[in-house]
Structures are given as structure tokens and as C-alpha cells.
Amino acid sequence: MSTHLSLADLHGSLSDPLLDAMTFLNEVTERYPDALSFAPGRPHEGFFETGQVAKYLDVYLDHLRGRGLTEDQVRTTLFQYGPTKGIVADLIARTLANDEGLEADPASVVVTVGAQEGMLLVLRALCAGPDDVLLVSSPCYVGVTGAARLLDITTVPVPEGDPAALAATARRLRAEGKRPRAFYVVPDFANPSGTSMPVEARAGLLDTAAEEDLLVIEDNPYGFFARAYGERPTLKALDRHRRVVYLGSFAKTCFPGARLGYVVADQPVTAPDGSTTLLADQLAKLKSMTTVNTPALSQAVIGGMLLTHDCRLRTANAPATAHYAANLTVLLGELERHFPAAERTRLGVSWNEPEGGFFAVLDVPFTADEAAMERCARDHGVLWTPMAPFYPAGGGERRLRLSVSALNERQIAEGVARLAAFVRASA
Known part of the structure; x- marks a missing residue:
């Protein structure tokens, strides 16, 4: 008879929702390969050359x-x-x-x-x-x-x-x-x-x-x-x-x-x-x-x-620094364009304005969980990362992370348009 292991007998971390959340994000990305993705925190591949x-x-x-x-x-x-x-x-x-x-x-x-x-x-x-x-x-x-x-x-x-x-x-x-x-x-x-x-x-x-x-x-x-x-x-x-x-x-x-x-x-x-x-x-x-x-x-x-x-x-990274800074500028500008002040107030939408790096955080009027992320990928063709797993003691349920590192400016503009449509549909 083959060995059958019980998850209850393995280390407790394997049942932790935190590990499942990261696995789920990878699985959704694979299921919707054509979706524009604000999810990954990986660097832009355009700066890589195999000959180097x-x-x-x-x-x-x-x-x-x-x-x-x-x-x-x-x-x-x-x-x-x-x-x-x-x-x-x-x-x-x-x-x-x-x-x-x-x-x-x-x-x-x-x-x-x-x-x-x-x-x-x-x-x-x-x-x-x-x-x-x-x-x-x-x-x-x-x-x-x-x-x-x-x-x-x-x-x-x-x-x-x-x-x-x-x-x-x-x-x-x-x-x-x-x-x-x-x-x-x-x-x-x-x-x-x-x-x-x-x-x-x-x-x-x-x-x-x-x-x-x-x-x-x-x-x-x-x-x-x-x-x-x-x-x-x-x-x-x-x-x-x-x-x-x-x-x-x-x-x-x-x-x-x-x-x-x-x-x-x-x-x-x-x-x-x-x-x-x-x-x-x-x-x-x-x-x-x-x-x-x-x-x-x-x-x-x-x-x-x-x-x-x-x-x-x-x-050495000056071109990459300029690229990420430009991407972040486009992201913040497109959020402003799609959510003007009056509509932000009506919907309860807001975001921070980082000085650099890969990430920004969007506050939304719905629970930004795994189910919402999958609906967004399926119906609107855009991916993001739920913020709740980043809060060890709970919180962040209506927040999502947007990464600009892996996209170009055109993709960011299109991605924000799709995301805005999803936010309005989910409000």
C-alpha cells in the first residue's frame, strides 16, 4: 500500500493561508496569461541581455x-x-x-x-x-x-x-x-x-x-x-x-x-x-x-x-531607474485621469504617491480578495495583488498593490483603464 501523508501531520506553515495566497496568485497568472499584470514585483526584462x-x-x-x-x-x-x-x-x-x-x-x-x-x-x-x-x-x-x-x-x-x-x-x-x-x-x-x-x-x-x-x-x-x-x-x-x-x-x-x-x-x-x-x-x-x-x-x-x-x-542602473520612475508617473497620472476628484470621493477610491520603486497601493470600495482578483482577470483582463496577506494581524481587505516594474507605459495606461472599469463595476 502506498504511503499517504496527512497535512495535519506536516509542519503547520503548510496550512498557513499566507503560503496559499502566494500560490494562488501564481496559478491565476498562469490561467490568464493574456491579462495585463500589475502583480509581479520582478524587474523589467528589457534590460536583460543573454550575451552579458x-x-x-x-x-x-x-x-x-x-x-x-x-x-x-x-x-x-x-x-x-x-x-x-x-x-x-x-x-x-x-x-x-x-x-x-x-x-x-x-x-x-x-x-x-x-x-x-x-x-x-x-x-x-x-x-x-x-x-x-x-x-x-x-x-x-x-x-x-x-x-x-x-x-x-x-x-x-x-x-x-x-x-x-x-x-x-x-x-x-x-x-x-x-x-x-x-x-x-x-x-x-x-x-x-x-x-x-x-x-x-x-x-x-x-x-x-x-x-x-x-x-x-x-x-x-x-x-x-x-x-x-x-x-x-x-x-x-x-x-x-x-x-x-x-x-x-x-x-x-x-x-x-x-x-x-x-x-x-x-x-x-x-x-x-x-x-x-x-x-x-x-x-x-x-x-x-x-x-x-x-x-x-x-x-x-x-x-x-x-x-x-x-x-x-x-x-549602471540609471536607465532602469528612469524607466521605473516614468512608469510610476504614468500609473499615478492614469489613476488621476480615470478617477477625478469628485468620482474618487463618490466611490471611496484613493491611492498613495510613492517617490520611486515598483509599487503603489490603491484603496477600493470592495473586498479586494482572491475572488475579486480572479473576476478582474477573467472579466477585465488585468491582474493585481491583494494587500490583506501583507498585514500579519489582519487588515488591508480593501486595498490592492499595483506594480509597474514588468509593464511598459502603454500597457500601464491600458491596464489602469481596465482596472477602473472593474472598480466601478464592483463598487
């Missing part, structure tokens, strides 16, 4: 030869397992210094299989027991709440951009016998809200973290699309007390298929015998038991891309 992969690989291999490696050593670097912390940490550190004004010792960098692995490693290292709690900015990227669910870590939401609420939540949890361990936040062009944190709020957040003895997990997948780091520094660039663990990714700024991310974890860790290492070294121990190491081939290609552009991604 081989070119970047050659650039990196020449870089190794220039450092004095023999051909045997070059071959070993590319084909063998390699160091757990990665082989391009020095190039990542140079890029962060050039583009973010962030001085990171390469020894504090762990190269990961996408930022998602970085989240898992950081959460596993920081949350040691059942009373440890992860605070998250709400609405929140589902990748981190999903990772916490896989690890059986409790998450508690804090309203986005509210340091006072962060302090109050941390104190309440301590009074309940819990240990608020860290706070996860995306300060630049956040997914899903698209909002960015003002510099004053960043300083306030770091002050609150110090007062409440919290670490801050800063996720910055979109920061390289900003125009200049001096305008709005990362939390890590402002960090003077090693409060911030920094997550980065090359998925949006180079290409997702490389699956390359990194963690900057420069916090000292003291062992019972008094010896000291970096948190990055502890993350590497965990990584050695998960993915062992990040594929050298992916690292070499991204390393070659960084070298080609003198470790300055902002300059």
Missing part, C-alpha cells in the same frame, strides 16, 4: 588572474564549493561604499542564495527560544513573515513609519514576559506599500532601537534605484552602534536568475570562553548546514557585472 552573462563571467575570471591566481586556482574557484561566506564580499563592500556611503568590512558580509536565505539565517540566529519575538513593519513583505512562520517565530506588527508605536510594542511585550529581539523594516520603496522613510524618522528609529535594546533588520532590495545615497542614507549608513543587520539583493538591480543576496552582520558575538567573532561568522555556520555555500557561478557573474561598472550600481 558570458561577458561578466569572463571579466570576473580575468579579475582572479589579475590577482595572481593560477589557472588551476581559477578553475577551483569557479567549479568547487568555495568559502561559505562567499567569494565576492570584497566587491559587494566596494559597491556599498560607492553607492550607499556604507563602509562594510568584507569580513562582515555573507553572500547568500537571494535575500530570502539571508532572512532565514538572521532570524534563526537571533531568535533562540519560544519567547523571542520579531517585530515587523506593517504592512510587511510576506517573505520575512513567511520565513518566521517556517521557523516557528512569533511576529508582531508595528504600524509602518511609527517609532513611538515600536517602543510601545516592545515595552508591552516585555511586560508580557516576551523578548522583542529585532525589528524588520524596508526603509526605501517598501514592498508592498511603496513608501520611503524620511531621514528624520530613520534617526528616530535608530534611537528607539537603542533605547529598547532592539536590533534592526534593514531590507534594501530597491535602494540602488535611488539617485544619490546622500539624499536619504540607509539605516546601516547611519548606524553608529552596530544595531543594524543589513540585507541586500542583486535580484532587482542585476537579475533575479542569479539568486544572489547578501547580509552585512558586523555585530560582535562573544562566546562563553571570552573569544569574539562577528555575527556574520555565526550566520556562516548556519549556512553551512543549509545551502553549504552560494553557487560560485552566480557570484562570478554578478562579480563581473560589478567590476564592469566599477562597483557603482547606481550608474
Whole structure:
């Protein structure tokens, strides 16, 4: 007789509606392939050229030869397992210094299989027991709440951009016998809200973290699309007390298929015998038991891309930055055109106006759930993402996320027209 497993006997995360929601979105996209999609947060494919992969690989291999490696050593670097912390940490550190004004010792960098692995490693290292709690900015990227669910870590939401609420939540949890361990936040062009944190709020957040003895997990997948780091520094660039663990990714700024991310974890860790290492070294121990190491081939290609552009991604991404900014301008303009002020008031429609990035949020007069999304795809030929899954404690039922990253301006204009027709039909 064949083995038959009960879902009730598997890990509880597999029954979590959060995982089902993301699967449903993928399935709807496949069922309606001709629908214009505001759903994916993937970069525009027009900036990818397959021939660049081989070119970047050659650039990196020449870089190794220039450092004095023999051909045997070059071959070993590319084909063998390699160091757990990665082989391009020095190039990542140079890029962060050039583009973010962030001085990171390469020894504090762990190269990961996408930022998602970085989240898992950081959460596993920081949350040691059942009373440890992860605070998250709400609405929140589902990748981190999903990772916490896989690890059986409790998450508690804090309203986005509210340091006072962060302090109050941390104190309440301590009074309940819990240990608020860290706070996860995306300060630049956040997914899903698209909002960015003002510099004053960043300083306030770091002050609150110090007062409440919290670490801050800063996720910055979109920061390289900003125009200049001096305008709005990362939390890590402002960090003077090693409060911030920094997550980065090359998925949006180079290409997702490389699956390359990194963690900057420069916090000292003291062992019972008094010896000291970096948190990055502890993350590497965990990584050695998960993915062992990040594929050298992916690292070499991204390393070659960084070298080609003198470790300055902002300059390399200037065309993409302009493209996404233009798309966002079109989206906001088309929403204004299809929903003039009087009609917005009558329907109860509103939206935010992000300064950049991929996402904007639309408030609508109906429940924007999976059923509504499928009706919209079937009857109006347009897709979007429900916001409710991004609210860990509930909320967002009448909000939807619109992404402009994968469409062109003509498609955005047509997509908003179709969406407007659906909104009116559903009001």
C-alpha cells in the first residue's frame, strides 16, 4: 500500500493561508496569461541581455588572474564549493561604499542564495527560544513573515513609519514576559506599500532601537534605484552602534536568475570562553548546514557585472531607474485621469504617491480578495495583488498593490483603464 501523508501531520506553515495566497496568485497568472499584470514585483526584462552573462563571467575570471591566481586556482574557484561566506564580499563592500556611503568590512558580509536565505539565517540566529519575538513593519513583505512562520517565530506588527508605536510594542511585550529581539523594516520603496522613510524618522528609529535594546533588520532590495545615497542614507549608513543587520539583493538591480543576496552582520558575538567573532561568522555556520555555500557561478557573474561598472550600481542602473520612475508617473497620472476628484470621493477610491520603486497601493470600495482578483482577470483582463496577506494581524481587505516594474507605459495606461472599469463595476 502506498504511503499517504496527512497535512495535519506536516509542519503547520503548510496550512498557513499566507503560503496559499502566494500560490494562488501564481496559478491565476498562469490561467490568464493574456491579462495585463500589475502583480509581479520582478524587474523589467528589457534590460536583460543573454550575451552579458558570458561577458561578466569572463571579466570576473580575468579579475582572479589579475590577482595572481593560477589557472588551476581559477578553475577551483569557479567549479568547487568555495568559502561559505562567499567569494565576492570584497566587491559587494566596494559597491556599498560607492553607492550607499556604507563602509562594510568584507569580513562582515555573507553572500547568500537571494535575500530570502539571508532572512532565514538572521532570524534563526537571533531568535533562540519560544519567547523571542520579531517585530515587523506593517504592512510587511510576506517573505520575512513567511520565513518566521517556517521557523516557528512569533511576529508582531508595528504600524509602518511609527517609532513611538515600536517602543510601545516592545515595552508591552516585555511586560508580557516576551523578548522583542529585532525589528524588520524596508526603509526605501517598501514592498508592498511603496513608501520611503524620511531621514528624520530613520534617526528616530535608530534611537528607539537603542533605547529598547532592539536590533534592526534593514531590507534594501530597491535602494540602488535611488539617485544619490546622500539624499536619504540607509539605516546601516547611519548606524553608529552596530544595531543594524543589513540585507541586500542583486535580484532587482542585476537579475533575479542569479539568486544572489547578501547580509552585512558586523555585530560582535562573544562566546562563553571570552573569544569574539562577528555575527556574520555565526550566520556562516548556519549556512553551512543549509545551502553549504552560494553557487560560485552566480557570484562570478554578478562579480563581473560589478567590476564592469566599477562597483557603482547606481550608474549602471540609471536607465532602469528612469524607466521605473516614468512608469510610476504614468500609473499615478492614469489613476488621476480615470478617477477625478469628485468620482474618487463618490466611490471611496484613493491611492498613495510613492517617490520611486515598483509599487503603489490603491484603496477600493470592495473586498479586494482572491475572488475579486480572479473576476478582474477573467472579466477585465488585468491582474493585481491583494494587500490583506501583507498585514500579519489582519487588515488591508480593501486595498490592492499595483506594480509597474514588468509593464511598459502603454500597457500601464491600458491596464489602469481596465482596472477602473472593474472598480466601478464592483463598487
